[in-house]
Amino acid sequence: xxxxxxxxxxxxxxxxxxxxxxxxxxxxxxxxxxxxxxxxxxxxxxxxxxxxxxxxxxxxxxxxxxxxxxxxxxxxxxxxxxxxxxxxxxxxxxxxxxxxxxxxxxxxxxxxxxxxxxxxxxxxxxxxxxxxxxxxxxxxxxxxxxxxxxxxxxxxxxxxxxxxxxxxxxxxxxxxxxxxxxxxxxxxxxxxxxxxxxxxxxxxxxxxxxxxxxxxxxxxxxxxxxxxxxxxxxxxxxxxxxxxxxxxxxxxxxxxxxxxxxxxxxxxxxxxxxxxxxxxxxxxxxxxxxxxxxxxxxxxxxxxxxxxxxxxxxxxxxxxxxxxxxxxxxxxxxxxxxxxxxxxxxxxxxxxxxxxxxxxxxxxxxxxxxxxxxxxxxxxxxxxxxxxxxxxxxxxxxxxxxxxxxxxxxxxxxxxxxxxxxxxxxxxxxxxxxxxxxxxxxxxxxxxxx
Numbered sequence: 001x002x003x004x005x006x007x008x009x010x011x012x013x014x015x016x017x018x019x020x021x022x023x024x025x026x027x028x029x030x031x032x033x034x035x036x037x038x039x040x041x042x043x044x045x046x047x048x049x050x051x052x053x054x055x056x057x058x059x060x061x062x063x064x065x066x067x068x069x070x071x072x073x074x075x076x077x078x079x080x081x082x083x084x085x086x087x088x089x090x091x092x093x094x095x096x097x098x099x100x101x102x103x104x105x106x107x108x109x110x111x112x113x114x115x116x117x118x119x120x121x122x123x124x125x126x127x128x129x130x131x132x133x134x135x136x137x138x139x140x141x142x143x144x145x146x147x148x149x150x151x152x153x154x155x156x157x158x159x160x161x162x163x164x165x166x167x168x169x170x171x172x173x174x175x176x177x178x179x180x181x182x183x184x185x186x187x188x189x190x191x192x193x194x195x196x197x198x199x200x201x202x203x204x205x206x207x208x209x210x211x212x213x214x215x216x217x218x219x220x221x222x223x224x225x226x227x228x229x230x231x232x233x234x235x236x237x238x239x240x241x242x243x244x245x246x247x248x249x250x251x252x253x254x255x256x257x258x259x260x261x262x263x264x265x266x267x268x269x270x271x272x273x274x275x276x277x278x279x280x281x282x283x284x285x286x287x288x289x290x291x292x293x294x295x296x297x298x299x300x301x302x303x304x305x306x307x308x309x310x311x312x313x314x315x316x317x318x319x320x321x322x323x324x325x326x327x328x329x330x331x332x333x334x335x336x337x338x339x340x341x342x343x344x345x346x347x348x349x350x351x352x353x354x355x356x357x358x359x360x361x362x363x364x365x366x367x368x369x370x371x372x373x374x375x376x377x378x379x380x381x382x383x384x385x386x387x388x389x390x391x392x393x394x395x396x397x398x399x400x401x402x403x404x405x406x407x408x409x410x411x412x413x414x415x416x417x418x419x420x421x422x423x424x425x426x427x428x429x430x431x432x433x434x435x436x437x438x439x440x441x442x443x444x445x446x447x448x449x450x
Contacts, residue, residue, distance in 0.1 A: 001026055003315050004089060004104040006079045006251070008032035009041060010301050011282025012110030013061065014308030015315070016071045022316035028071045029102070031091060033078040036134050037063055042301050044137050045160070048144075049167035055134065082107070082255030084275050106277050106315040109257070109265065110308060111248040113283035113299050117241055118155075122216030127223040128239045131160065140240070149173055149237030153226055155213050156242035157184035162196065162333040164240060165205045169334070175205050176236070178228060180212035187327075189344045191359075192378055192392045196338055203334045208234070245299060247284045262286045262297035269321040271311035279315055281307035288324030291342045291389055291410060292351050298325045328407040335396050339403035342390030342410045345380050354383040358443040362436035364397030366428035373397030379406065379416065379440040386415035386448055391437075405437045416444040 003019055003026055005012045016030050030037065036059055043058035052058065063073035076094040083089070088103050115130035117123055127147065129140045143149075152168050154161045157179035168175045177184070177200070184200075184207070185193040200207060211228040216239060218224055225235045247264040258274040260266035265285040267273055273280050282304035289296040303325050313320040330339035348355035357380040365372035375395035381388050391406030393399040409419055419441035426433050434442075 001105045002103065003028050003106040003108065004102070005030040005108045005110060005312075006089075007110035007112055007248075007282070007284070008034070008037035008073070008075075009039060009110075009112060009282075010304035011112070011284075011308035011311070012108070013038040013066075014305045015108050015110060015279075015281055015312030016066065016073075017069070018309045018312030019316040020069055020071055022313050022318045024070065026316050030066070030071060030073045031077040031079050032073065032075050033094065034133060034135060035075055037061070037066070037073050037075055039134055040301070041133065044131055044134070045163040045167045047137060048131075048141065048164070049170040051170070055137065058134075079251060082251065082257075082278075084256055084278070087277070104277075107279070108271075108308075108311050108315055109252055109273070109278070109280040109284055110282045110304075110311075111251060111284045112304075113245040113247045115241060116243045116246055118213060118243060120213055120215055122218055122223060123241075125216055125218040125223040126221055127218075127237065128216060128241065130241045131164065132245065143238065144171065144173075147222075147237060151176070151236045152238040152240060153178060153234060153236040154240045154242050155226075156244060157181075157207070157209075158242060158244060159329070159331045161240075161242040162200070162338075163331055164242065165200060165203075166333050169203060169205070173238070176208065176234060177205060178208045178211060178213065178226070178234070180210070180229075182210050184209075185338075187344060187347075188338075188340055188392055189346055189357075189378065192376075192394055195376065195394050196333065196336060199334060199336050208232075245283070247297065247299070249284060252280065252284070260286045261295055264297045269323060270314050270319075271307055271322060272314070277315075279311040281311040287322065290324040290326050294351070296325070296327070298327050300325075300327075300329055302328075326407050326410050328403060330400055330403060336394055337396065337399035339393045339399040340391070341403050341407040342388070343380065344390060344392070345378075348380060348382075348389050353389060355380050355389055356383045356444065356447055357381075358440055358447060360436055360440045360443060362439060363432060364395075364401070364436070365430065366432055369428040375399055375402055375436055377402055377436045377440045379419075379437070379444055381416045381444050381448065383448060386417050386445065388414055388416060388419065391440075402435075402437050405435065409437075416441045416448065420445045 038061040283299035328341040363372035373396040375397040
């Protein structure tokens with residue numbers, strides 16, 4: 001039996017590895033249109049800044065390593081079409097510009113997502129880049145090395161835009177963020193996002209809000225300024241488009257695979273599409289929000305790996321399920337660790353919950369122990385029954401630890417009453433006697449009991 005996987009990086013390579021473990025006799029072929037097949041895209045900003053000195057450090061496995069495990073990886077191969085009736089694919093070799101037809105018994109789509117490029121004048125000028133892949137990283141690094149920019153504009157103030165703000169600061173490049181919305185980080189509640197906004201300003205990042213990109217102007221084929229909706233012209237030497245991403249669904253759509261309400265591929269909990277023997281995983285497909293029960297699209301690396309593992313297992317004859325996501329995520333910008341899980345208070349209201357929240361400010365170690373850092377914890381629960389709905393943590397301290405506690409509580413469907421007596425580890429080098437998460441849960445419980 002032959003399994004073909006379209007796409008590598010996270011979901012595709014995880015699916016291949018899991019399928020091989022489930023059924024070692026399975027023939028597995030993975031097609032990847034990039035030169036690298038397995039790498040950590042989340043590490044790209046840190047290579048740019050020099051924190052990670054060598055790009056090869058984020059490359060996880062090479063094709064020859066997969067080959068030793070019986071998995072055939074064909075890089076720089078692009079799958080042009082799926083013929084479901086004949087169970088065949090048309091594959092183009094990008095190196096030789098030749099095509100071949102190959103049959104499959106099982107198929108996994110892990111086609112990922114790509115950066116949104118707005119249809120504005122000047123978007124194809126030199127010095128206008130995106131950052132989504134190693135190939136795009138190489139292009140951005142070459143542009144920086146060859147042109148020595150003094151000013152950069154980042155269009156979009158989401159996770160990648162804020163990570164890049166720090167990276168460009170490390171390179172000594174003056175940075176301006178341009179965001180069409182009225183604030184940065186729209187998934188966070190406004191007062192929490194404001195903490196990050198103020199921190200960026202303190203680190204000399206200019207932020208322009210409520211102002212979208214209209215045109216990009218150039219001189220001699222190179223971008224030199226942008227025009228924004230207010231009519232203002234902002235000069236620059238480099239422009240990074242970080243507006244967001246969209247799922248690569250064109251192949252699926254052309255092949256008769258159903259696209260869901262989010263614009264990504266529709267799958268069930270076994271990662272099956274509407275077509276028998278065809279699965280999808282990663283940034284190209286949608287999933288379920290475990291708090292609200294709503295269909296959602298959450299393009300995150302860890303989710304892609306989890307979905308890929310389920311798809312690979314099932315394509316090889318297993319019976320695995322992916323129950324959905326909490327959208328737990330974290331990133332770093334300058335000295336702040338910024339994390340979220342579940343619903344924001346704003347989102348909870350829109351979904352019909354009656355959310356109540358508390359915000360506490362605590363150290364991540366005992367107050368007398370050296371090296372403690374502050375974390376600001378916001379915890380949200382439903383007024384009706386104390387059911388936890390979400391959490392947000394921002395600070396220089398252990399935001400990762402706090403948000404993982406909150407995510408695990410959401411996973412267990414705990415209430416704030418459960419959490420206020422949680423038995424969490426304590427020792428002065430690691431935590432205050434009561435974790436900031438326990439303090440927040442206790443405060444929330446007291447509020448609801450009143």
